[in-house]
Amino acid sequence: MSDAVFTSPPAARSRRRPRAVTEDAPSARYALIAIAVIFLLLFLFAPLAIVFSEAFAKGVATFAEVFHEPDAIAAIKLTLAVAAISVPANLLFGLAAAWAIAKFSFPGKSLLITLIDLPFSVSPVVAGLVFVLVFGAQGVFGSWIKAHHLQVIFAIPGIVLATIFVTFPFVARELIPLMQEQGTVEEEAALTLGASGLQTFWTVTLPNIKWGLLYGVLLCNARAMGEFGAVSVVSGHIRGLTNTIPLQVEILYNEYNSVAAFALAVVLAGLALVTLGIKTFLEWRHADQLAARGGRRH
């Protein structure tokens, strides 16, 4: 091989440089790339493509009509409302948890982090079920809730609780490692120079974590708007009242109203694509201001 390279003219040499010992043979390389790309096309790209193809199968007019249905509008409004409550709730928690865990040292910290991660390991259906067991008619607080004429399960509070549960770790797990990396030196300097605690947080900590915070909120929001299993268990599927977009998609699909189901699915797929786009941009442009990557689970 090396002999051939040395005797060939310069032009040919640049085309056929000797392969480094750490490089795979071109045949192996192309085969592996082909396997990976074909696998991703079949298993990831095709499911995304068919959402758009089915939604527009009967033309743009039929697609647009879906969004004039009162039930569809109600589902979109409910989804936005649920996200508007659950995302800020988990944002506030994420900030509090990250401040306590990253800026102070106390025993049992890793146990606390494991517990915060717990909702990611619980099946969405089980997440919905636990709230039925607490607030349902047969639940622990069932009679108390009934006596006070409240409704949690088969109503919006149950949907919000289930959504908060499944999106619980997103902001915290992004902020904790990031703020641990950043340490406490800058905050200590600000406090020594006479800043108050809140001033320190707003002017020193927050600017340092803003991209990580945005990253966590983005993923939290995508999951909050798209959650199906947990919400399905607590919602009761009341049309126009307790159906979020994913639940409305299910109902329409089961009624063989394929175009309407996929039209609403387009909204969610669009949300997923926007989320992926911003996420990729943040990882590319602000990688140094995000928590170190590796083994993300969500």
Add this chain to the structure above:
Amino acid sequence: MTSSPARAARNARRFVAPSVLPGFGLTFGYTLFYLGLIVLFPLAMLIWRASDLGASGFMRIMTEPRVTAALQTTFTLSFYAAVIDLVFGLIVAWVLTRYSFPFRRVIDAFVDLPFALPTAVAGISLAALYAPIGWFGAPLAEMGIKIAYTRWGILVALVFIGLPFVVRTVQPIISELEIELEEASATLGASRFQTIFNVLLPPLLPALLTGFALAFARAIGEYGSVIFIAGNIAYVSEIAPLLIVIKLEQYDFAGATGIAAIMLAISFAALLAINLIQAWSRRRFGHV
């Protein structure tokens, strides 16, 4: 649980290492309160209600043929799906980290799609793809292969949702592999094949196991993407999470709680396994 913020604040001075930073009592107290309210209390209620069933009640639920069939379907197919994700996830991670080719960045970003795409959307689109009249279903049907509304459909959905777990766990470790080790191996006369199996794969093992465990754990709990394509035939293609929903709809709270408790126990076991793999990896290889 409700008194813990106040108590935590009072104990803060002794409990936490001294610091000039303010706000430990408030943030730590709120963290415990919110964690307890949203996660720990509801999960404790599930365990409490499950323990109410008693050993005999629990055994009765677990030996119900429909329950054993559903659990078996869930575990077997989740295992196979995680194995498929392991093989293709490794190839995808290797290709994305080691080679350069057109659209590599776009494809890399695309791997996270199953994380971002709501499960119900994945469910209906997979069902549409593999249905007998679908893009993939029609040609397969001509060959006499049926995917949608069979156990194969469940497998396809579980492979879809598990893939990013393997890729994203393995990818950072591949990019950290030291090229010098490969060079040394080659200089010492190893073939490329020997280098791959003896030098490259061993340090990847913990990440591969972690990715496998994450994909497996996720597949066991998965509901949305599976139910549309599964056909949901009792004893054949009915998954355990679906059976929980069915039992709830029949007001069989004991049955639903029993299955949920089993699944929760498995979640904890998976979490423990992942932590053990990572602890072992830190000792053995110095990375997670």
